[in-house]
Amino acid sequence: LGIVALLVIAGGAALYVVTDQGFKIEGYTWLSVYFVFIVGEMVYVKFIVETVPMSTWTRVYYNNVLSLPMAMVSAFAMQGSSAIEDIVWTYGAISAVCLSCVVGVAISYAGFNLRKLVSATTFTVVGVMCKLITVLINDMIWTQHANILGHVGLLICIGAGFAYEKVKAKR
Numbered sequence: 001l002g003i004v005a006l007l008v009i010a011g012g013a014a015l016y017v018v019t020d021q022g023f024k025i026e027g028y029t030w031l032s033v034y035f036v037f038i039v040g041e042m043v044y045v046k047f048i049v050e051t052v053p054m055s056t057w058t059r060v061y062y063n064n065v066l067s068l069p070m071a072m073v074s075a076f077a078m079q080g081s082s083a084i085e086d087i088v089w090t091y092g093a094i095s096a097v098c099l100s101c102v103v104g105v106a107i108s109y110a111g112f113n114l115r116k117l118v119s120a121t122t123f124t125v126v127g128v129m130c131k132l133i134t135v136l137i138n139d140m141i142w143t144q145h146a147n148i149l150g151h152v153g154l155l156i157c158i159g160a161g162f163a164y165e166k167v168k169a170k171r
Helices: 002-019 025-051 056-077 080-085 091-117 120-141 148-170
Strands: none
Touching: 002 120, 002 148, 025 091, 025 120, 056 091, 091 120, 120 148
């Protein structure tokens, strides 16, 4: 039944894609590349979580600190240094950046805790369910997205995701 739930998730996603009003093949080409990398990343990180003895906070620390050099390189490659110099650092701007950092660390902590408790597939399904809910919220705010049939596809994905979790919980 777990395989059926995963196939239903894929079917719901396909329904969303074919009804997407802003469909561009280039976007879905990159989505396919992302899919290949995310599968590898999920399995590799699960392997690391299970084999390298570390606390969750240590994992969060390494995850965030090791991303800083790449973030700096990316910022400078995109002429980010001039954009950073032009920012007016008001109290509101500083508060928003600090809040963003706190939320990012909280998400990282929750993610590593969950990775420790569940399989790589379950972690991926949970992540996809969160992304689908984000898409639904996005569709309520902006236009030029999937039509009602596309939203049905997303609801199918969410329902199948819950079914997958129930199947996993029974094992």
